[in-house]
Amino acid sequence: MTIAKISRPVCILGLGLIGGSLLRDLAAQGVDVFGFNRSPSGATAATSEGFSVSTNLIEVLQRAESAGALIVLATPMPAIGSLLDAIDEHAPTCGITDVVSVKAEVYGLVCDHGMQDRYVGGHPMAGTADSGWSASLEGLFEGAAWVVTFDHAYNSPSDSWVALWIDVVRMALSVGAEVIPTRVAQHDEAVARISHLPHIFAEALAITGDNGGALALSLAAGSFRDSTRVAGSHPSLVQAMCENNREALLVALDEALTLLHDARAALASPENDLSLLIDTGYRSRIRFEARTGVSGISGVSGRPVLRLHPGAENWISQLEQAENLGARIDVF
Amino acid sequence: MTIAKISRPVCILGLGLIGGSLLRDLAAQGVDVFGFNRSPSGATAATSEGFSVSTNLIEVLQRAESAGALIVLATPMPAIGSLLDAIDEHAPTCGITDVVSVKAEVYGLVCDHGMQDRYVGGHPMAGTADSGWSASLEGLFEGAAWVVTFDHAYNSPSDSWVALWIDVVRMALSVGAEVIPTRVAQHDEAVARISHLPHIFAEALAITGDNGGALALSLAAGSFRDSTRVAGSHPSLVQAMCENNREALLVALDEALTLLHDARAALASPENDLSLLIDTGYRSRIRFEARTGVSGISGVSGRPVLRLHPGAENWISQLEQAENLGARIDVF
Numbered sequence: 001m002t003i004a005k006i007s008r009p010v011c012i013l014g015l016g017l018i019g020g021s022l023l024r025d026l027a028a029q030g031v032d033v034f035g036f037n038r039s040p041s042g043a044t045a046a047t048s049e050g051f052s053v054s055t056n057l058i059e060v061l062q063r064a065e066s067a068g069a070l071i072v073l074a075t076p077m078p079a080i081g082s083l084l085d086a087i088d089e090h091a092p093t094c095g096i097t098d099v100v101s102v103k104a105e106v107y108g109l110v111c112d113h114g115m116q117d118r119y120v121g122g123h124p125m126a127g128t129a130d131s132g133w134s135a136s137l138e139g140l141f142e143g144a145a146w147v148v149t150f151d152h153a154y155n156s157p158s159d160s161w162v163a164l165w166i167d168v169v170r171m172a173l174s175v176g177a178e179v180i181p182t183r184v185a186q187h188d189e190a191v192a193r194i195s196h197l198p199h200i201f202a203e204a205l206a207i208t209g210d211n212g213g214a215l216a217l218s219l220a221a222g223s224f225r226d227s228t229r230v231a232g233s234h235p236s237l238v239q240a241m242c243e244n245n246r247e248a249l250l251v252a253l254d255e256a257l258t259l260l261h262d263a264r265a266a267l268a269s270p271e272n273d274l275s276l277l278i279d280t281g282y283r284s285r286i287r288f289e290a291r292t293g294v295s296g297i298s299g300v301s302g303r304p305v306l307r308l309h310p311g312a313e314n315w316i317s318q319l320e321q322a323e324n325l326g327a328r329i330d331v332f
Numbered sequence: 333m334t335i336a337k338i339s340r341p342v343c344i345l346g347l348g349l350i351g352g353s354l355l356r357d358l359a360a361q362g363v364d365v366f367g368f369n370r371s372p373s374g375a376t377a378a379t380s381e382g383f384s385v386s387t388n389l390i391e392v393l394q395r396a397e398s399a400g401a402l403i404v405l406a407t408p409m410p411a412i413g414s415l416l417d418a419i420d421e422h423a424p425t426c427g428i429t430d431v432v433s434v435k436a437e438v439y440g441l442v443c444d445h446g447m448q449d450r451y452v453g454g455h456p457m458a459g460t461a462d463s464g465w466s467a468s469l470e471g472l473f474e475g476a477a478w479v480v481t482f483d484h485a486y487n488s489p490s491d492s493w494v495a496l497w498i499d500v501v502r503m504a505l506s507v508g509a510e511v512i513p514t515r516v517a518q519h520d521e522a523v524a525r526i527s528h529l530p531h532i533f534a535e536a537l538a539i540t541g542d543n544g545g546a547l548a549l550s551l552a553a554g555s556f557r558d559s560t561r562v563a564g565s566h567p568s569l570v571q572a573m574c575e576n577n578r579e580a581l582l583v584a585l586d587e588a589l590t591l592l593h594d595a596r597a598a599l600a601s602p603e604n605d606l607s608l609l610i611d612t613g614y615r616s617r618i619r620f621e622a623r624t625g626v627s628g629i630s631g632v633s634g635r636p637v638l639r640l641h642p643g644a645e646n647w648i649s650q651l652e653q654a655e656n657l658g659a660r661i662d663v664f
Contacts, residue, residue, distance in 0.1 A: 203613025210616035218658025281535025284542035326550025
């Protein structure tokens with residue numbers, strides 16, 4: 001896959017795990033990238049490593065405006081509304097993307113601000129249980145899925161929106177991610193299942209284990225460690241992402257509760273037979289491994305690829321097809 | 333900790349992940365160790381690596397009897413009853429331990445056979461999602477908890493039982509494990525919380541993710557991968573261990589279901605507030621990390637240590653204290 005370089009500078013607002021890692025990767029490629037961080041300690045640490053980072057939001061946005069930069073919203077959800085206000089005032093022509101783990105909630109704010117024609121949503125499916133600038137690292141996005149949303153494609157968007165869409169894709173591809181186009185609703189439904197629900201389950205498992213006291217915690221090994229890992233994530237981040245995807249998370253949670261209640265009934269019945277849950281779960285896990293290459297050859301993606309030309313007559317149907325297949329795309 | 337060598341040869345019945353790894357570690361230390369494997373392919377592979385392994389159970393048991401070996405039951409639960417029958421007939425004086433992940437069910441069979449005075453239960457809390465001889469490896473038990481049961485200590489056991497208990501502890505210590513004494517009921521309650529419930533949750537998560545179709549599987553990343561990892565374990569092994577710990581698993585599952593239903597109600601309410609679940613889960617995970625040293629210094633155990641002299645007047649109260657604290661023990 002040939003990757004054209006992003007055609008404009010990049011301005012990242014929020015330099016935590018995701019924003020900070022993106023800053024590192026883009027800088028390493030020679031992209032003109034700079035950023036804002038609210039916490040002075042993170043900004044100082046980033047500056048001391050030679051990055052162009054400031055705690056003055058207005059100055060950073062003014063610089064973005066004069067440079068024609070792509071602005072990346074990389075804060076947790078609760079800060080997004082006020083950042084859009086500030087962009088409206090201080091960087092009124094810049095294109096905008098984000099890396100927030102819910103997309104409908106962000107898109108609602110974008111629409112409230114009338115910014116649809118200058119916004120393309122994004123969500124890199126990468127992370128660790130750690131957060132903040134100190135957790136950021138180079139190469140975090142290598143092989144990761146990076147969702148790029150396309151809802152505005154249905155609204156006869158401007159040429160500049162299509163150009164923005166291409167640049168967001170190029171930015172994601174350039175840091176080694178695999179771009180998967182989705183609409184915001186489809187994204188939120190999917191991540192409720194594969195990210196937010198696992199967080200809820202991890203919390204419940206951690207508590208139930210801990211309720212077993214010192215003996216249970218002493219005996220806990222690999223299965224407990226892995227299944228509760230994300231319960232070690234910063235609580236406010238987990239809360240923001242789950243609560244902001246309420247509708248889709250309720251659907252996924254109810255599905256899972258039905259499975260658990262069925263399993264409970266099977267376990268308690270005279271037959272004492274958990275094979276339905278366990279056999280089905282095993283097959284599901286194997287399908288996941290095939291898709292993401294967990295057990296496959298390193299560096300070889302299990303995701304199908306689809307080439308498309310943004311703005312071409314049939315590109316919406318191609319985007320829908322990619323969304324449906326969970327396919328990564330190449331643009332030409 | 334000074335570790336005295338086990339005072340007798342070891343005969344391992346079943347050379348899967350656990351039995352095979354134990355064979356490798358003991359052989360590497362020069363212990364006289366041999367084994368039985370039902371599957372000829374596993375036995376052939378082990379033999380070709382120079383280990384003394386046979387598919388003839390009767391011959392292996394006769395050798396154990398004449399050598400005065402410690403017999404280790406390392407098959408899944410369903411085979412334990414018939415192995416005890418065979419031991420009764422062909423190795424009537426050998427001491428017995430096991431590595432099965434449920435203890436009450438095994439102890440019930442031991443009592444049915446009248447073998448309490450020659451049996452000490454064991455359970456190494458180690459493993460991977462793989463199984464069989466090909467998955468076995470050296471060093472699997474390094475730093476792992478290894479439960480050694482002591483229910484028979486209340487029954488005025490023979491001196492030979494105390495000697496057997498010491499040898500089982502020595503065997504576990506010699507392969508790098510940390511020995512935690514428990515009674516079978518306390519063990520089963522604890523592992524229902526920290527092993528069997530995580531397996532049930534992993535299955536339900538894998539299915540709910542898979543129900544999201546190709547898009548969900550394409551977006552699934554670290555949280556899904558880790559939280560569903562054990563759903564990739566061989567289904568029959570998961571089934572045997574969960575179904576054979578039914579009563580304790582139902583208690584743990586019901587506790588977790590209550591947490592999930594409370595969280596669902598909190599999410600669906602106008603307040604949309606998941607902080608109770610998420611804050612509590614976070615604190616539980618941190619307690620677990622402190623205990624097992626997940627985020628601590630490698631090689632430094634977070635488990636308290638208790639020195640005891642098996643058979644001494646106060647050893648039962650010491651054992652109960654260790655069980656209560658989840659403490660590892662040193663014997664002298």
